[in-house]
Structure formats: C-alpha cells, structure tokens
Amino acid sequence: MADSFFNSRWVDAPAQATEVSTGELPLGFRAAGVAAGIKPSGNKDIALIVSDVPETTSAARFSRSGAQSAPVLVTRQRTELHAIRAIIVNSGNANAATGNRGLDDAAKMQGGAAIVAGVSEANVAIASTGVIGVPLPIDKVIKGIAEAGRQLRSDGGADFAEAIRTTDAFAKNVSLEVALSTGTARLSVQAKGAGMISPNFATLLVFAQTDAKLDADEADLLLSVCTKRSFDRISVDGQLSTSDTIILQASGASGVSIEPETEDEKIFGEALDAALRQIALMVARDGEGARRTGRVLVRGGEQQGVERVAHAVADSPLVKTALYGGDPNWGRIIQAVGAALPGTAPLSVDITIEGIPVCVAGAVVNHDTEALKQAVQGSEIEYEITLPGEGAETERYFSDLGHEYITINADYTT
Amino acid sequence: MADSFFNSRWVDAPAQATEVSTGELPLGFRAAGVAAGIKPSGNKDIALIVSDVPETTSAARFSRSGAQSAPVLVTRQRTELHAIRAIIVNSGNANAATGNRGLDDAAKMQGGAAIVAGVSEANVAIASTGVIGVPLPIDKVIKGIAEAGRQLRSDGGADFAEAIRTTDAFAKNVSLEVALSTGTARLSVQAKGAGMISPNFATLLVFAQTDAKLDADEADLLLSVCTKRSFDRISVDGQLSTSDTIILQASGASGVSIEPETEDEKIFGEALDAALRQIALMVARDGEGARRTGRVLVRGGEQQGVERVAHAVADSPLVKTALYGGDPNWGRIIQAVGAALPGTAPLSVDITIEGIPVCVAGAVVNHDTEALKQAVQGSEIEYEITLPGEGAETERYFSDLGHEYITINADYTT
Numbered sequence: 001m002a003d004s005f006f007n008s009r010w011v012d013a014p015a016q017a018t019e020v021s022t023g024e025l026p027l028g029f030r031a032a033g034v035a036a037g038i039k040p041s042g043n044k045d046i047a048l049i050v051s052d053v054p055e056t057t058s059a060a061r062f063s064r065s066g067a068q069s070a071p072v073l074v075t076r077q078r079t080e081l082h083a084i085r086a087i088i089v090n091s092g093n094a095n096a097a098t099g100n101r102g103l104d105d106a107a108k109m110q111g112g113a114a115i116v117a118g119v120s121e122a123n124v125a126i127a128s129t130g131v132i133g134v135p136l137p138i139d140k141v142i143k144g145i146a147e148a149g150r151q152l153r154s155d156g157g158a159d160f161a162e163a164i165r166t167t168d169a170f171a172k173n174v175s176l177e178v179a180l181s182t183g184t185a186r187l188s189v190q191a192k193g194a195g196m197i198s199p200n201f202a203t204l205l206v207f208a209q210t211d212a213k214l215d216a217d218e219a220d221l222l223l224s225v226c227t228k229r230s231f232d233r234i235s236v237d238g239q240l241s242t243s244d245t246i247i248l249q250a251s252g253a254s255g256v257s258i259e260p261e262t263e264d265e266k267i268f269g270e271a272l273d274a275a276l277r278q279i280a281l282m283v284a285r286d287g288e289g290a291r292r293t294g295r296v297l298v299r300g301g302e303q304q305g306v307e308r309v310a311h312a313v314a315d316s317p318l319v320k321t322a323l324y325g326g327d328p329n330w331g332r333i334i335q336a337v338g339a340a341l342p343g344t345a346p347l348s349v350d351i352t353i354e355g356i357p358v359c360v361a362g363a364v365v366n367h368d369t370e371a372l373k374q375a376v377q378g379s380e381i382e383y384e385i386t387l388p389g390e391g392a393e394t395e396r397y398f399s400d401l402g403h404e405y406i407t408i409n410a411d412y413t414t
Numbered sequence: 415m416a417d418s419f420f421n422s423r424w425v426d427a428p429a430q431a432t433e434v435s436t437g438e439l440p441l442g443f444r445a446a447g448v449a450a451g452i453k454p455s456g457n458k459d460i461a462l463i464v465s466d467v468p469e470t471t472s473a474a475r476f477s478r479s480g481a482q483s484a485p486v487l488v489t490r491q492r493t494e495l496h497a498i499r500a501i502i503v504n505s506g507n508a509n510a511a512t513g514n515r516g517l518d519d520a521a522k523m524q525g526g527a528a529i530v531a532g533v534s535e536a537n538v539a540i541a542s543t544g545v546i547g548v549p550l551p552i553d554k555v556i557k558g559i560a561e562a563g564r565q566l567r568s569d570g571g572a573d574f575a576e577a578i579r580t581t582d583a584f585a586k587n588v589s590l591e592v593a594l595s596t597g598t599a600r601l602s603v604q605a606k607g608a609g610m611i612s613p614n615f616a617t618l619l620v621f622a623q624t625d626a627k628l629d630a631d632e633a634d635l636l637l638s639v640c641t642k643r644s645f646d647r648i649s650v651d652g653q654l655s656t657s658d659t660i661i662l663q664a665s666g667a668s669g670v671s672i673e674p675e676t677e678d679e680k681i682f683g684e685a686l687d688a689a690l691r692q693i694a695l696m697v698a699r700d701g702e703g704a705r706r707t708g709r710v711l712v713r714g715g716e717q718q719g720v721e722r723v724a725h726a727v728a729d730s731p732l733v734k735t736a737l738y739g740g741d742p743n744w745g746r747i748i749q750a751v752g753a754a755l756p757g758t759a760p761l762s763v764d765i766t767i768e769g770i771p772v773c774v775a776g777a778v779v780n781h782d783t784e785a786l787k788q789a790v791q792g793s794e795i796e797y798e799i800t801l802p803g804e805g806a807e808t809e810r811y812f813s814d815l816g817h818e819y820i821t822i823n824a825d826y827t828t
Contacts, residue, residue, distance in 0.1 A: 067752025067776065068759035097748050099777025132745030133778040242752055317731060317815070318823060325824030331546030334511050338481025338656055345482035362481065363513025364547040401731070403820050409732060410739030410816060 005174045009380055010295055010397070011278045014271040017176040017187075023158030024175050026186035026211035028053040028251030031156035033163025036144025038092035038130070038137060046144035047089040047163035049207060050117040050152060053251040058084035059220035060125065061227055063244035070095045070102035071126035072243060074110060078122065082216035084249055085123040087207060088113035088148075089164050090141055091192075093130040094203065096242040105136040112142050116149025127245045129166055129192065129203040161190035164205050168194045172282050178212075178271045180264040183256040185212035187271055191279045194286035203243040204231060204283060206276070212268060213252030218260055223248045226273045230280035235314035235398040248272075284399045294323050294398045295382045301389015305341060309385060310396040312340035320401035323381060328372040330358045333383060341387075350386040354378075419588045423794055424709055424811070425692045428685040431590040431601075437572030438589050440600035440625035442467040442665030445570035447577025450558025452506035452544070452551060458577035460558035461503040463621060464531040464566060467665040472498035473634040474539065475641055477658035484509045484516035485540035486657060488524060492536065496630035498663055499537040501621060502527035502562075503578050504555055505606075507544040508617065510656040519550045526556050530563025541659045543580055543606065543617040575604035578619050582608045586696050592626075592685045594678040597670040599626035601685055605693045608700035617657040618645060618697060620690070626682060627666030632674055637662045640687045644694035649728035649812040662686075698813045708737045708812045709796045715803015719755060723799060724810040726754035734815035737795060742786040744772045747797060755801075764800040768792075 006013035025031060031049040038045040060081045062072050075081075088109050095102045106126050114121040128136070151159070161173040175188040193204035214222070227246060258264050285293045296313045298306040313319055318332040333351050341347060351359040354375035358367050375381075420427035439445060445463040452459040474495045476486050489495075502523050509516045520540050528535040542550070565573075575587040589602040607618035628636070641660060672678050699707045710727045712720040727733055732746040747765050755761060765773040768789035772781050789795075 064756035065749070065752035066755035066758035066761035067748045067763070073760060094745075097745065097773060097776060097778055099775070102777070132748065133773070135778075242749055317819070321820055321823035324820070327824065331508075331511065334481045334546065335479070335656055338477075338479035341480035342478035344480035346487055347480035349481070359511060359547065361513070362511060363516070364511055364549075401820065402824060403817055405731070406735055406738070406815065406817050406820055409735035410741065 006274060006278050008278060008281045010281065011274055014178070014274045016179045016267050017271040020175045020177055022173050022175050023155045025154055025157045025188055026209050026251060026254070028056070028211050028253030029209050030152035030154050031160035032148040032151035032153065033156070033159035033161070034144055034147045034151060036147070037140045038090055038144070044159065044163035045090055045092045046141065046148050047160045048086065048113060048117070048145065048148040048152065049160055049209070050086045050119070051209070051249055051251045053253050056083065056085050056249055056251050057214055057216040057219050058082060058247060058249045059216065059223040060084065061223065061246040063241050065242050067097065067242050069128060069243040070098055070106040071109070071128045072245065074103060074106040075125045078110065079125050080122045082220070083123055084125045084247060085119040086113050086117035087125045087127065087247060088145060089127045089205065090136070090144070091129050091164055091166050093128060093134060093136050094132050094243050095128040095136050097133040098135050101135055105138045108138055109141060109145065112145040116145055125247055127205055127243065129164070129205060129243055132242065157188050157190060164190065164192045166192060168192050169286050170282070172279050174275055176271055176275065178268055180256055180258070180267060182264070183254060185210055185254050185256045185258070185268065187275065189275050189279060191283070193283040203241040204246070206231070206246040206279065208248045208272065208275070209251070211251050211254035213255070213257040214250035218258065219248050219250050222269055222272055225269070226276045229273060230276035233396050234280045234284045235311065235396055281397055284397045290399055290404065291379070291402065292323050292400045293380050294319070294400070295380065295395060296385065296398070297382065297393070297395045298385045298387065299390070299393045300387030301391060303392040303394070305387055306392045306394045308340040309337050309387065310394050312336045313383065313385070314396040314398035317401055320398065324400035324402040326377045328353065328369070328376045333385070334359060337385060348388050352384040354382055420688060420692050422692060422695045424695065425688055428592070428688045430593045430681050431685040434589045434591050436587050436589050437569045439568055439571045439602055440623050440665060440668070442470070442625055442667030443623050444566035444568050445574035446562040446565035446567065447570070447573035447575070448558055448561045448565060450504070450561070451554045452504055458573065459504055459506045460555065460562050461574045461577035462500065462527060462531070462559065462562040462566065463574055463623070464500045464533070465663055465665045467667050470497065470499050470663055470665050471628055471630040471633050472496060472661060472663045473630065473637040474498065475637065475660040477655050479656050481511065481656050483542060483657040484512055484520040485523070485542045486659065488517060488520040489539045492524065493539050494536045496634070497537055498539045498661060499533040500527050500531035501539045501541065501661060502559060503541045503619065504550070504558070505543050505578055505580050507542060507548060507550050508546050508657050509542040509550050511547040512549050515549055519552045522552055523555060523559065526559040530559060539661055541619055541657065543578070543619055543657055546656065571602050571604060578604065578606045580606060582606050583700050584696070586693050588689055590685055590689065592682055594670055594672070594681060596678070597668060599624055599668050599670045599672070599682065601689065603689050603693060605697070607697040617655040618660070619658070620645070620660040620693065622662045622686065622689070623665070625665050625668035627669070627671040628664035632672065633662050633664050636683055636686055639683070640690045643687060644690035647810050648694045648698045649725065649810055695811055698811045704813055704818065705793070705816065706737050706814045707794050708733070708814070709794065709809060710799065710812070711796065711807070711809045712799045712801065713804070713807045714801030715805060717806040717808070719801055720806045720808045722754040723751050723801065724808050726750045727797065727799070728810040728812035731815055734812065738814035738816040740791045742767060742783070742790045747799070748773060751799060762802050766798040768796055
C-alpha cells in the first residue's frame, strides 16, 4: 500500500474503490491547464474544467471570511451553485481586496469561460489564488481562458491540478473507480493548499467530480458531511483565506444513480470522505520542510468544550513547535487545554501521547520518558485528551511549526 | 530620555513621577532573592517580599486557565487577597499539573514564608514559575525560604526581581517617586515574562508595591483598570499560562493617603498605568532575537468586533512573521480582519501602516511601496484598522515570530 494515495494511518482506503490513473476524469468531464503568464515562473496558471452534460448537478462551499475575494463574491452572487457546469481558476493572483475592478475582472473570467465551455454564465464558477491586493492582468487571463478552451481533454485532470497549484510541494489529486450495485462510478478530486506556506498562496481549492447521478440536494448533503469531517478539521496556522472554495460536480454520465439512504450512497460517501480526508491531511502535511502531522482526539461531556480544546491544541504555536522538534513536552498540551477552558480550575484532564498516558486527573503520572521521546519522532503523532463527562468527541489535524515557516513567511516580500 | 525606563513611543512617562534607583523599595517593604538550587544553573530562584505594616492592603489577579498551578489554586483559596503581607515565589519549577502533592508543597511554601515573615499564613501569597508536571524539590525550597528570610532588606527589590526571572533577556523592574498633594509616595514594580520563549518559562509574574495608603477597594480598582490597559492587551503567542499572577500591595507607610476621585488618585493611577504598560510592552518585546513589537489600533462601531479583529491581527502567525521580516505585506492584515468577522463580506475596512493608507473600503489604494517598506523596518510598528461605524476602539500589542522562537521551542526538551 506504500504507493497508495491513502497513505495516512488516520484514513482507511475505501473498500470498494480502486485507484486509477490520475488525470483521467469521470465521464462527461473535460479539463485543461495552461500557462498564461500570470505567474512570473511561466508555470501553468489557468485551469478550466467543464461538464458536457446539461443536467450536471453541483454543490459548493466557500470561505466565510469577511474579506472574501472577488471571485468568491461573484460566484456566490451570480452562479447557480446547484448547477455548476464549468469552473475557471487562475493561480498567481487572488483577485482579493481589489474593489470594483476586481469584481469586473471576475465577471470577465466568468463570461470568457462560459463562451469557451459553451454554457451559460450562470453555470460557471470562478476561483483565484495568489497575491492579495494586486489587480488581475485580465488580458493575459482572457487569452489563457481561450487557450484552455482549445485544450480541454477527458484526461486533462492532471493538467488542471497542475495549473491550480501555487507553492504546494506535492500534487493533490486522485481518481477512483467506485463499485456500486448498478455499475461503476468514477470520482476524481483535484486540490491545492499547503500549510505553513506564504499566506498569499495558502488558499484551499478543492474540486471533485463524479459521473454518478446525484440530486443536487444529495450532492450538497454529501459535500457538507465530508467537508465537516475533513477540511473543517484541519488547523494549518489558524488562518482563514479570503478565497477558499470547494465544489463537487456530478455529471450522471455513467448512468449509475445514487439514491439517498441506500447502500450505494454509503459506499460512494465513504469514497468521497476518504478522498477528502486524505487531501485535508496532505494540506496539513504540505509545506517545504514540514516534518510531522498531529492529530488531537478530544472526548468529554460537552461538544462545545471538546471543540474548543481541539482548536486550542491544534492552533497552539507551542504545541506545533514541540511537534516539529519531536519534543514530548506535554506541559504545552495541558497549558493549551487550560487556556481553552478558563474558569474551570482545577480541571480533571487525562492526556495520552501515542498511547502513553502522561497526565491523569490533571496531574503527571509516571511514564517511560525514553519511550515517549521515541514515540514522538514519527511522521504522524496522536494526542488523546479526555475531559470530564462522556458523549462528546471531536478530532483535529494540524501541521507543525518550524524554521521553514519563518523563512518563507518572514522573508517573502510582496 | 534614552536611559529612561519609559522608552516606548506608546507610553508617556508619567509627568509627576521620578525614577529612582531600582531595588529601593517603598517604605515598609523588605525583599530578598536567593539561590536554593532549584535551577540547575545555580541562579537565584527563591524570592520573598514582606510588608512590615499590619494594615497593608492588596489586590490580586490570576490566570483564568482551567489548568491553574497549585500555588495559584492555594493562593486563591486560602489567602486574604485584600490583605497580602508577604509573597513567596520560586522560579525553575511551576508546580503545575502536580496533583495533591503540588497542593501540599504550595501550602508548605505558604507556611514557611509566614514563619520567616512573621505574618499569618492567610496573609501570604504564593507564585511559582518554571517547568510543568515535575514535583517541587520542596526541601530545597524550604531551606531557600529560611535563607531569604534572613536576607530581607529595604533595598532588596533588585535581588527579588532577579530571583523571579527565568529566561527574560532583560530585567523588568522600576522604582518611582510620585509627587502627590500631601507628599511623596513610592511605587516599585518587579516583573518577569518573555514572549516567544519556552512555554515553561512564559508565565507572567508582576508584583507592585507602594507606600501610599490605599483602601483595599481602591487598590483593586486601580489594579483592575491598569491590568486591562496593559497585560490584557498583549499577545505574545496567544497562550495563557497556568501560573500568571499580578499583585499590588500598599503599606501606607509614607503617610500619604490616596482617596477615590481625587487629583492624587489620577496622578498615582497614571504612574501605575505607565509602569504596567511599559512592562507589558517589555514582555512583548523580550525574547532572544525578537526584533520588533507591533501595535494594532482598531476602531469601529461595535466593541465586540474591534476586540475580535485586534486579537486576530495580534495573534496571527502570518502577521507576526511579516513583522519579524520587516515585510509590508498588508494582505496578511486584511486576511486576519476577514477571518475575525466571518459572514460580513464584502467588508468595508481601511488599513493604515505607520500612517500610510494601504487599503480603503476593502480595496487596495495607491501608495508609495518603497516608503512603506522603509516604514516597517523600525522597532515599533503601528497598524490602524477602521471598521464601519464609530464609537468603539481598542488596541493590542504583539511580538514578532522569528527563527529564535522555533529554535527555543522546538529544540527545548523537558
């Protein structure tokens, strides 16, 4: 399984799904990625994906930032989010904090993509990622859209994935065949997003396609559940991008239909869930020089309490630097727990690191410190925290905080 | 003024106060600092301060962490917080997450200090700072308390300040003479706390003494107001210690009385306010290799909104790394603002850095990028953020995030 896309111990590979050549899209979809000169590097920076099926359904999620980028604002306001046929993406410029000109430019991208894709503007979503506060070079973008339209291909998924990347250290895309009761459905996902990387490039973009037939409501339900279990559970540096966008499209071209509350829904949902969770982990793990990924599992009596503790631990720069350094210092964990639950002292909390209990009922317990030190040297470290009471539980994945974050973020200049 | 304690442009030196030799305590107080062998370095690690005046009043504030240390728990539960005569402090061990043994040890410190100070146990406060989750070497501590009792001196403030330090790069203590209408009152403050330093040593301890006569209620009011304007407004790394303790004691030995709502109250309050604000800035500025301190000033229509934005900017690792790098990247500021106010897009926000407007009504405005780049190279950088509406305002001070933080925190091992 070493070569499997599902290479985290925290994600089970879906039982009835097979990995196929990445780049191969589900039936009905074509995609392309081209270089339009937005990135100074000359790398691919315009990505287009189109469903040729008029009945295509979709669901979408966006950053809730108060400073949403122009493409997010325009897509939310003008696109039929349950019927997205085409998605036009540029990298190298976020088109954020760009005022009315930014809104006009986003509308031009939507219009251009509608023409080359042969669909209505209302069926086109827009996404941009890159530097904030700089107007788009819209002429280059429009030429790039025209070129992307000429290069659309059914195996264009890899080019598409390449063109949405900014500083991701590795590609994040997968194509699966999922065996359902009435036939095989394909599912592909392309994503970009890297923790601990220059913030102008930290945006999360996730595009998933399937040729299964899904009601728009069903697509929305599946995307909602899977997003909550994946991207809503990662802490990179506690920051929220202006541009985060997640879109699921279903062409129905396979003829395989997925109905609510069936075994097929469960199987397909597990495949989507596993793919998005694996990609979320990849986002937490990405970043030049990132060494380790953490998972914090919190149990207790109140959902609000376990969520606050999970956030506090996962976002703590002290916990993150300890993770980076392979430091078993659990004092940082209890400090984060205490800070998340002010006014509750003395708090009875249990802490286990990689299965080794270090703190019981709020106080240190004897443990093999050498074994603990060895246990935190791996690439995935698990922290279990138990608060008083029972019934609530959550988890959160997080990246470490190391010298590369400082180097990239302090020495990067707009 | 280069040699003045008040060396930040954000703190005005109090007009009617004069700096005097640090170490000289207000009348009625004696202090000492000794080495008891708790710190492996052999540096001073037991500090004791005593007021010889039975009528001494006091006020105290503590960390609200759910994982409060044993000395915080014992002090809160067993000490008459309005009548603290003696304070016993050890550095090198936080006595936190140490269970019942920790509570017993804190009680022993309280008892020992009561004996050597000649006061009731109920008039003794306890504070500890250092490693978490390791039992105190209580025999050494008790011997150190006895020795400190023998060394109590009226000019022992500097020794006391030295003994409460852990990794602070510079001392944080000041002695002032404040000219009031009926005479001169002295005010001295000793503090420890360093941003961006190993979390086991990040605790904030602040001890202030005056020989003015203050009602306990008046002492509480003054400490409350000044704490809100100083230590409640700094973001070091967004972490809350298990052990933070702030205590103000008033011996009344000068014979100068400060009554509520008088000019003298205003003058004394300004001196205390300036001293605590300067120390808070020193805490944000401290840390080996820390380069710059930031101040974010947020104005707008709702107090909750401006507070959230100030916290988000001051705690953002992206903003902090930009501050460290002298990077004028204001995209990080608007990202933090947007994240603090989800669901408000499109948000009309103005951003000014060092007086240079970079963003108006949510969109970039032309500005001299070279001048901006030069402006962020100084040691204190100011960010002004204006949200819609008027009437609410807050500020927050924060440290940068640089390589030294990673080195110290990732490579430190319990």
